[in-house]
Amino acid sequence: MLGDIQRYDVIIIGAGPAGSSTARVIARRGYRTLLVERKSRVGIPVLCGEFLPTVEELRDILPHSSRIDRICNISNSVVLNRCNHIVLVSPSGDEFDIPMRAIVIDRAAFDQHLAEQALKAGAILLTGTKLKDRVSKNQVRLISGSGTRIVECAVLVGADGPLSTVARCVPGLSQQETNDLSISIQYTIEATGFDSDRVFMFFGNIAPGGYAWIIPRGHTEANVGLGLRPSYATPRRSLRNYLHSFIHHYLIEKLGIRNIRIKRRISGFIPVNGPVQSTVTATALLVGDAASHVMPTNGGGIPTALIGGNIAGKAIVDYLKSGSKLSNYEEMWRREFGNELITGASLLSVASIPMLSDAVTEWAMRCFGRRMLNDVIRCRVPYPFQELSTPLNLMTGQLHRFLR
Ligand SMILES: Cc1cc2nc3c(=O)[nH]c(=O)nc-3n(C[C@H](O)[C@H](O)[C@H](O)COP(=O)(O)OP(=O)(O)OC[C@H]3O[C@@H](n4cnc5c(N)ncnc54)[C@H](O)[C@@H]3O)c2cc1C
Numbered sequence: 001m002l003g004d005i006q007r008y009d010v011i012i013i014g015a016g017p018a019g020s021s022t023a024r025v026i027a028r029r030g031y032r033t034l035l036v037e038r039k040s041r042v043g044i045p046v047l048c049g050e051f052l053p054t055v056e057e058l059r060d061i062l063p064h065s066s067r068i069d070r071i072c073n074i075s076n077s078v079v080l081n082r083c084n085h086i087v088l089v090s091p092s093g094d095e096f097d098i099p100m101r102a103i104v105i106d107r108a109a110f111d112q113h114l115a116e117q118a119l120k121a122g123a124i125l126l127t128g129t130k131l132k133d134r135v136s137k138n139q140v141r142l143i144s145g146s147g148t149r150i151v152e153c154a155v156l157v158g159a160d161g162p163l164s165t166v167a168r169c170v171p172g173l174s175q176q177e178t179n180d181l182s183i184s185i186q187y188t189i190e191a192t193g194f195d196s197d198r199v200f201m202f203f204g205n206i207a208p209g210g211y212a213w214i215i216p217r218g219h220t221e222a223n224v225g226l227g228l229r230p231s232y233a234t235p236r237r238s239l240r241n242y243l244h245s246f247i248h249h250y251l252i253e254k255l256g257i258r259n260i261r262i263k264r265r266i267s268g269f270i271p272v273n274g275p276v277q278s279t280v281t282a283t284a285l286l287v288g289d290a291a292s293h294v295m296p297t298n299g300g301g302i303p304t305a306l307i308g309g310n311i312a313g314k315a316i317v318d319y320l321k322s323g324s325k326l327s328n329y330e331e332m333w334r335r336e337f338g339n340e341l342i343t344g345a346s347l348l349s350v351a352s353i354p355m356l357s358d359a360v361t362e363w364a365m366r367c368f369g370r371r372m373l374n375d376v377i378r379c380r381v382p383y384p385f386q387e388l389s390t391p392l393n394l395m396t397g398q399l400h401r402f403l404r
Contacts, residue, residue: 008034008124010316011140011153013131013166015042018288018305018312019159020114021071025313027123031320034151035115035123036142038130043111047268049186049215049223050080051199052302054101061295061378062303065336071306078110079103080217083199088373090365091204091358093254098374102199104217131160134169137283155316155326156284159309162271164290173286174276179230181269182210182299185239186225187247188264193257194222201298201377202250203365204358208232210272210299212246214255221263224251227270227299232355239267272296274345275338280330287312293333296344297351298377304341308333344379351376 010026012019015037027033039045053061058068081104088096119125129144139152158166158173167175194216202212209232215223226243233242251257271292279291287293287308294301315329355361365373372382 005139005150005152006034007152008032009153009320010034010155010157011036011151012123012157012159013140013164014158014160014288014290015039015115015118015125015127016111016159016161016288016305017114017302018290018293018309019157020111020118021306021309022157022159022287022312022316023118023123024114024121025310026316026320027118027121029317029321030122031317033118033123034153035118035125036129036131037115037125037127040128041112042115042125042127043108045266046107046264047266048107048302049213049225049299050104050107050217051213051215051223051300052103052105053300054103057101058303062307062337062340064339065307067307067310067336068303071310072303074103074105074110075113078105078113080106081196083197083216085198086377087198087200088365088377089200089202091206091362094362094365096365096370096373097198098370098377100199104215104223131165131169133165140169154283154320157312157316158284158286158290159288159305160290162269162289162292164286166284167276167286167290170281170284172278172281173284174278176271176273176276176292178269180271180273182227182229182272183239183267184210184225184227184270184299185243185267186223186265187243187262188217188221189224189247189251189257190221190259190261190263191251191257192220192259193255194219202226202246203355204361206246206250207242208234209352209355212243212250214251227272229272232352270294270299270301272299272345272348275334275341278330279333280327282326285312285315285326285329291333293337293341295379296341296348297379298344304337307336311336340379343381347376347379347381 009031011034023035086100132141158164167173196216200214207226207228209229210227212226279286288305293304318324319326375382
């Protein structure tokens with residue numbers, strides 16, 4: 001055991017976008033803030049497609065958030081590419097071209113930049129250090145190469161991803177199970193012939209219950225991957241096998257991409273079931289993927305991690321400064337993006353029915369057409385059915401539980 005117990009106002013587990021954003025807000029107000037990251041270097045390895053809609057698009061996707069202009073304005077230094085279209089591809093190859101202005105970022109550099117901002121604000125960062133468990137209400141045990149230490153805090157933040165240890169340790173916070181999550185695999189591929197202006201999303205048995213993607217980092221490099229839900233997939237067929245089949249049939253045969261070299265291989269979980277039920281207790285909260293703050297119909301979680309982190313930071317500062325309830329956090333994030341996440345989860349439940357076969361996926365995509373598909377990937381009930389949003393959410397909540 002290392003030395004005396006150190007005391008902090010706030011301990012944040014996980015230095016991803018959610019954790020670093022939370023830490024920055026709190027440290028800037030002068031509170032003793034510890035940011036704990038199990039990786040030895042923040043952001044590496046990268047677990048991300050690196051796709052991010054522009055601020056203008058985010059204003060449209062999350063219309064109730066007042067923070068987008070301030071929080072989601074990404075420094076040009078981490079932008080690798082700019083795209084203007086997302087092309088949704090049906091199982092037979094029909095293309096639905098949806099205008100969407102977006103950037104592709106260097107995610108490692110982005111995460112490091114956010115962590116540096118938290119450090120500049122006064123936070124302390126421990127890398128190569130992992131939260132092991134909670135030893136009492138205010139104390140947690142950390143492990144690193146140099147041993148175990150107990151640290152104490154007034155508030156504990158779980159920004160530690162979908163399989164959050166904080167959620168597991170703190171009674172009253174909701175925990176996600178692995179079978180609630182979409183599993184994903186991605187290769188960063190160098191090759192010739194990528195269309196740098198268009199992101200592709202492929203639907204059907206190529207990625208059961210999810211989709212496959214090509215996200216161009218430029219003309220000669222792209223993130224190529226897929227996410228699927230295990231309950232929809234062929235038993236015992238590996239993720240790697242799905243991805244290799246996708247690369248062979250689509251990348252090489254259909255799109256004619258040549259001279260392929262795999263630069264990086266990753267796999268991870270994406271929480272796509274909508275927000276967890278309880279994200280806050282009297283002295284702890286969950287943010288980002290740990291709270292399942294991900295847009296269910298497109299799998300994007302960077303914007304909500306940034307906005308959620310900012311909200312968490314503000315709620316914690318108010319709690320420490322004036323004793324207001326920490327539970328205000330839950331009301332705040334629900335107001336800013338809760339509706340979109342819940343609607344997205346409902347839409348995904350409904351879309352799960354056609355996703356059971358290629359023929360029905362094909363039929364559903366054609367019936368929906370470009371305009372409705374555009375609404376669905378933006379997590380909103382498609383025109384002209386917006387009035388049905390509330391009953392849809394109630395009804396699909398039941399369906400969702402049944403399908404899981
Ligand atoms: C394959 C894939 C592709 C994706 N593509 C996109 C995309 O293109 N666009 C998009 O918007 N989103 C994408 N996402 C989702 C996005 O990456 C996440 O939503 C986002 O990273 C959430 O940020 P976060 O800070 O909550 O979590 P993370 O970025 O996962 O950060 C959590 C951090 O906590 C650390 N940690 C975990 N446990 C502990 C512990 N016990 N102790 C200490 N540290 C711990 C981890 O090492 C990690 O650094 C993708 C996800 C995957 C898996």
